[in-house]
Amino acid sequence: MATDGCRRTGLKWPLYYVLFMIILSTCTVEAKTRYYKWDVKYEFKSPDCYKKLVITINGMFPGPTITAEEGDTVVVEVTNNLVTENTAIHWHGIRQIGTPWADGTEGVTQCPIIPGDTFVYKFVVDRAGTYLYHAHYGMQREEGLNGMIIVSVPKGQSEPFTYDFDRSIMLTDWYHKSALDHTVGLNSNPFVWVGEPQSLLIQGRGNFSCSAVSIASEPDVCNATRPECSPFALTVVPGKTYRLRIASLTSLSALNFEIEGHNMTVVEADGHFVEPFVVKNLFIYSGETYSVLVKANQDPSRNYWATTNVVSRKPGTPTGQAIFNYYPNRPEQNPPTTPTTGPMWNDSEPRRAQSLAIKAREGFIQTPPATSDKVIILLNTQNKVNGYTKWAINNVSFTLPTTPYLVALKENRLRNKLHHVFDQTPPPTGYDWLNYDINVNQTNVNATSSNGIYRNKFNTTIDIVLQNANMINPNNSETHPWHLHGHDFWVLGYGNGKFDPFNDPKKYNLVNPIMKNTVPLHPYGWTAIRFRADNPGVWLFHCHIDAHFAMGMGIVFEEGIERVGQLPNNIMGCGLTKRLITP
Amino acid sequence: MATDGCRRTGLKWPLYYVLFMIILSTCTVEAKTRYYKWDVKYEFKSPDCYKKLVITINGMFPGPTITAEEGDTVVVEVTNNLVTENTAIHWHGIRQIGTPWADGTEGVTQCPIIPGDTFVYKFVVDRAGTYLYHAHYGMQREEGLNGMIIVSVPKGQSEPFTYDFDRSIMLTDWYHKSALDHTVGLNSNPFVWVGEPQSLLIQGRGNFSCSAVSIASEPDVCNATRPECSPFALTVVPGKTYRLRIASLTSLSALNFEIEGHNMTVVEADGHFVEPFVVKNLFIYSGETYSVLVKANQDPSRNYWATTNVVSRKPGTPTGQAIFNYYPNRPEQNPPTTPTTGPMWNDSEPRRAQSLAIKAREGFIQTPPATSDKVIILLNTQNKVNGYTKWAINNVSFTLPTTPYLVALKENRLRNKLHHVFDQTPPPTGYDWLNYDINVNQTNVNATSSNGIYRNKFNTTIDIVLQNANMINPNNSETHPWHLHGHDFWVLGYGNGKFDPFNDPKKYNLVNPIMKNTVPLHPYGWTAIRFRADNPGVWLFHCHIDAHFAMGMGIVFEEGIERVGQLPNNIMGCGLTKRLITP
Structure with missing residues (x-):
């Protein structure tokens, strides 16, 4: 309310x-x-x-x-x-x-x-x-x-585009086991992976096949006739144009979204206007939002499938199905066709092409600073820490402290206890670029874990290059959607293979780069972003795949902590913040 | 360690x-x-x-x-x-x-x-x-x-009894669903009861029949050949006497414990020496401990079953089985007999008889005060609060505050906020004794909920009479093991039917009552206890059945709060305790 x-x-x-x-x-x-x-x-x-x-x-x-x-x-x-x-x-x-x-x-x-x-x-x-x-x-x-x-x-x-109606849909993937079950598995040795989701939800509705489970003691645990799990229907009036706000908060999956027989014009990404371009398949990663314009310009006598399909990982999850319902057809009337299954899951080219197609819209360009004050290269690898499977950035697997950084850094009374709160050694700003082969699995998989952070000088410009690599197993590299808190960043470029710090920056788009808060790092590729360290606080930057962050795939930036106002009491109560209670 | x-x-x-x-x-x-x-x-x-x-x-x-x-x-x-x-x-x-x-x-x-x-x-x-x-x-x-x-x-x-070896076993009941699942069910309307446990564990081992579950996607979820779930074996040397410390921390079940063919001499209850008596079946309620002496005096060529069975509720859980293993027989060798199934679950007479048999041991009697300063009668009923199924005491269903009572009462700085922390109206000290029929279900099941508490004058003597009654459904009254924190109490008497405040106190045992911290309230009966309010603090008194306490079956006593020393910071961090953080 x-x-x-x-x-x-x-x-x-x-x-x-x-x-x-x-x-x-x-x-x-x-x-x-x-x-x-x-x-x-x-x-x-x-x-x-x-x-x-x-x-x-x-x-x-x-x-x-x-x-x-x-x-x-x-x-x-x-x-x-x-x-x-x-x-x-x-x-x-x-x-x-x-x-x-x-x-x-x-x-x-x-x-x-x-x-x-x-x-x-x-x-x-x-x-x-x-x-x-x-x-x-x-x-x-x-x-x-x-x-x-x-x-x-x-x-x-008004926005620089027109539409008749504004609608939104949330895309998620869905597991039947609890997050606790998953987390305990990830933290176990031997490692227990969460596996592929059981279903893909569109606006909170999915279609799991109940025949796959049979629990004698609980016949009602799965029931395909529940109205609660009938497909979501987006009702449209023929001839009208819809602004469709599409968001992904999947736990694991990169998705393709498609409305059978309809093109979509991308106009917004993560809150920024995009120079319009047309897609049949919209690739969307966890933590991203897009607005697309869709015109209800097809045969209005029937309904159409709106589907999500897993890409970038070999799908083990059925197609997510919703109904693009032409009024006055019944919303529950299935389209006469087979639901679309999207492009090949392992063809990363169209996904890279979409990334490259997203530019700031003419008239709404925020020009990035021409140069940066600091460049941090972040090698993304899968590793072992004391035998446990983890993700690491420049060979450091991230862990959270029990006392929040913001309190630890801001509260003078805890300053002399800082060494208790988090590791004072900053993590490395690069890796052994010359010798590391991103295309093969590492010879030494061991990494360390740390809750150390990167401290940025206030009001400086920071470049981050995310570098993807092979995982522990050969011939495997995944897509990681990286999300930055507290800022938008300019997306300066994407590339295949190992980032070349001498030549690749010359190809950066400094003319009309889109600003985003979440950006994909494609398999065996790199993604370069730039941001201004102008927001006093402590900010997480991490892979938005739940399990990956839980396994250490993140870092933390601090900037302008001295400019942060008085902290409210309600953020406290854990770890060393109890020392601020005066008896 | x-x-x-x-x-x-x-x-x-x-x-x-x-x-x-x-x-x-x-x-x-x-x-x-x-x-x-x-x-x-x-x-x-x-x-x-x-x-x-x-x-x-x-x-x-x-x-x-x-x-x-x-x-x-x-x-x-x-x-x-x-x-x-x-x-x-x-x-x-x-x-x-x-x-x-x-x-x-x-x-x-x-x-x-x-x-x-x-x-x-x-x-x-x-x-x-x-x-x-x-x-x-x-x-x-x-x-x-x-x-x-x-x-x-x-x-x-030394203790007033002799034995050769000291052994202990923990008795529990075991569910396959999580506590979260249970709690959400209890808090739902319509009410979802937790149901009977799937197994009874003896020292953490039980014998669930895996044929009862079949999950196609997880064939390994139940596997009867795991050594982890082979029966617990208590190995004894023929002719020796064992002090067996038996504890129950069941979530729901009242239990009978029996060692096939062996008598047990009860010598300790809840940390107090008992005037010895011999049993074949030991009834034990959640939160109780007993020491019994068992002599390994049977045919040593075989092993014997040690079993737990549910009493007081119609059993829906198989017999808990352990092996009383005579050395040098193999501990995994099953006895040649069928595991004992205990007495009739719905015969409360032997359970009442055991309660009455437990007296303080001669030479170790702590005589109770001859009179009390306050009598509180607590009617135990099942009720509805805003349509939700609850338990209530004198028609008040207990809820916990978000700020701990101990901090709320002790910290002067929170005193003026007390009305935020908990209800300042004390709950009733009795019920409509004259008119209430404990043998039938109430005509008006509605109760209120409150987190109000009973405040005892320091160093006074308090009598509590627990009065059982019929539940919401007709012809049903359960056993409730009530546990008092911070004190032992004298068990003055048990009775059937409605406690008579004029005549029943005359029958109290003031000569050699046992002291305990947990005591059963038998179906349709009453239990009278006495304690000294001599321990500065705030103390819970509640039914030790997990679901019953979660549904409101408890009360809280405060005494001598002004004598409590300075509270440690580590107990804080929630609710209004954050107000004690000085900026």
């Missing part, structure tokens, strides 16, 4: 205007406060016909969409009713300028929210676009705590 | 003796400190052949036994590695005199321990006997976090 309030000051406006508006009516000023009150709990649900525990928000899965206007303040009062399990909620794509403590990243910006406690997130949505929210605690995201944030352009402004 | 330290002062000894001993050797004084370091985590285990997540301590299930001598200090450093789930550990039967913050009762004496955090429990085991420890957070106990505490008599002293 959202209610609108009023903000009494509009920083962008001259004082006389503000005063005038306050006098006129405090409820017509531009920037509002949007209040949400969320009850987060486990419930039995059957999103793909198989009954299991799902995290819901106010009884909903996916969670309610947060809608706001650019410049609004969003207040979300989260009450944790997860029985014995903590939580934290990340507002994915929201930069949290001035509110680094509201980023919702457990271990980085806050202690977890304990069952029974209520945590208030308050932040400004400072740029129109399509964003996400999801649990950021262990692998809890895969239990279902997710949803969308839709920020509209300020009143009186 | 336990290591012994030294305590430099022995309060019981004259100063010159202490000085002498310090000079002689600081490591030969009587009272020691026993250090334990525990890693608490989830692991896949198959205690009854069915593989599921189990909470282990240092890889062990049941957890390691804490052994100490009367007067020792026990220090347990608990590191929570439960991924996303908190914990708290209660030291069941230890009164925590002077250390009420170490009782391990989440919501009452501490905030939960967050994953990654380490909590140090430190307390004195001030009386020899057999005690327990277990998780005290939600229904987490049923995930397996449990073990025994064995406190021996001081050196030079």
Whole structure:
């Protein structure tokens, strides 16, 4: 439930205007406060016909969409009713300028929210676009705590494209085992991999085949006739144009999204306008959002399949199916065709081509700084740490501290205890570029683990080159969607093979690079990004695949910690933050 | 791993003796400190052949036994590695005199321990006997976090009975679903009951029949040939006498324990010596401990069954089986007989008879105060609160606050916020005795819920009469084992039907009542206990059936809060305790 309030000051406006508006009516000023009150709990649900525990928000899965206007303040009062399990909620794509403590990243910006406690997130949505929210605690995201944030352009402004209706769909993959089961497996030696998801959900609905399970004691555990798992139907009026906001919060899967017989024009990516281009297949990675324009211009006498299919990994999961329903056909009427199965899963070329096609839209280009102050090259490898299978960056597998970095770095009273909180040695900014062969499995798979961080000089420009490589097993390299908290970055380039620090930067797109917060690193390739370290706080940068981050695939940046305001008490309660309690 | 330290002062000894001993050797004084370091985590285990997540301590299930001598200090450093789930550990039967913050009762004496955090429990085991420890957070106990505490008599002293060997066994019941699954069911409307356990474990081993499950995708989930689930064998030498410490930490079940063909002499209950009596069947309720003497005096050429069977509820769980193994027979050699199935589950008479038979041992009688200062009658009923099924005491269903009572009551800075922390209205001390018919289901099942508490005047004597009644459904009344934290109480009497406050107290046993910390309330009966409110702190009193307490079957006592020492910071971190953090 959202209610609108009023903000009494509009920083962008001259004082006389503000005063005038306050006098006129405090409820017509531009920037509002949007209040949400969320009850987060486990419930039995059957999103793909198989009954299991799902995290819901106010009884909903996916969670309610947060809608706001650019410049609004969003207040979300989260009450944790997860029985014995903590939580934290990340507002994915929201930069949290001035509110680094509201980023919702457990271990980085806050202690977890304990069952029974209520945590208030308050932040400004400072740029129109399509964003996400999801649990950021262990692998809890895969239990279902997710949803969308839709920020509209300020009143009186409009997007550089037109459409008749605005619709959105959330794409996820779905497991029948719990995140706890998965995590214990990943942390075991021998390693137990989570495996392929049981189904792909479109807007929280999937189609698992119940014949695959038979539990004598629980005949009702899977029931294909439940209305709850009938396919999601997106109803369209013939001839109309739809802005479709497509988001992925898969736990593992890279996806192809396709609407049978319809082209899609890509116009937005991660909150930034894209120079339009047309696709039949939209590739989307966990943590990304796109807006596409779709015209309902096909034979209106029938419905069409809208499908998701796994790419980049050999699929072990059936096609996700929704119905693109032409009004007035019945939404539950299956199309007469076979659901589309998408392009070949192991053909990475069209995926690389899409990455390269995404440029900032003419008229909305934010030109990047011409040079950077620091270059960090991050080699992505799969490794062993004390016999346990991990991911590592430059041979360091990331672990979270028990006291959040933000508190450890900001609170002077904990400073002299810093060595307890996290490793003071910064992780390496590069790898043995000359000698490392990214195309074969490493001869020595051993890595170390650390919770050390990268500290950026405030207001400098940082280049990151993500370098992919072969995994532990031969002839295998995966796609990793990397997500940066607290910033958007310019996507300067993608390449195949080993990044050449002397020649490849010359090919960077400094003219019209798109800004994003999540970017794919393609198999055996590299991705180069640039960002300004201008947001005081501590920010995670990590692979958005749940299991990969849990296995150490991430790093942390600090910048301008001395400019961070007084930390709120509600982010504390764990680790050494208890030392701040005065007896 | 336990290591012994030294305590430099022995309060019981004259100063010159202490000085002498310090000079002689600081490591030969009587009272020691026993250090334990525990890693608490989830692991896949198959205690009854069915593989599921189990909470282990240092890889062990049941957890390691804490052994100490009367007067020792026990220090347990608990590191929570439960991924996303908190914990708290209660030291069941230890009164925590002077250390009420170490009782391990989440919501009452501490905030939960967050994953990654380490909590140090430190307390004195001030009386020899057999005690327990277990998780005290939600229904987490049923995930397996449990073990025994064995406190021996001081050196030079001995028990009033002799035996050749000291052995112990933990009895539990075992579910295949998670505590989370159970809790969500209990909190649902319509209500989903946890059902009967899948097996009964003896010392962590049970015998579930794998033919009852068939999961095509996981053929290995149940495997009866795993050595992990072969029956526990207690090996005995013919002719020798064994002190068998028997403990129950079942989640739901009241049990009968029997060793085929052997009598047992009961000599200890909940840490107090019992006037010896002989049983063939020992009835034991969750939270109780007994010591029995068993002589290996049967035909030594074969083994014998040691079995547990469910009583008081219609059994839906197979007999728990262990092997009473006569040396040198092989421990895995099954006895030639059929495992014993115990007495009729619904015959409560032998169970009442055992309750009445337990008296304090001659020479070890602690005479109770002749009168009490306050009498509280607690009617136990099943009710509905806003349509949800609950248990209630005097029509109030108990809920825990998010800020622990101990902090809320002790910390002056939170006093003016008390109304936020818990309900200031004390719950009723009685019910409509005259008009209430305990033998039929209530006409109005509605109850209220509250986290209000009973505040006892320090050093007064309190009588509690537990009154059982019919449940919501007709012709049903269950056995409830009630457990008091922070105290032992005298068991003054048991009776059938409705307690008569005028006549029944005349029949109280004030001569040689046993002291206990857990006592059964039999179906349609009453149980009267007396205790001294002489332990400063806040103490839970509750039904020890996991699901019943989760459904509101408990109350809380406060006494002498002004005498409680400065609270340690480590119990804080949740709810309003964050207000104690000074910016």
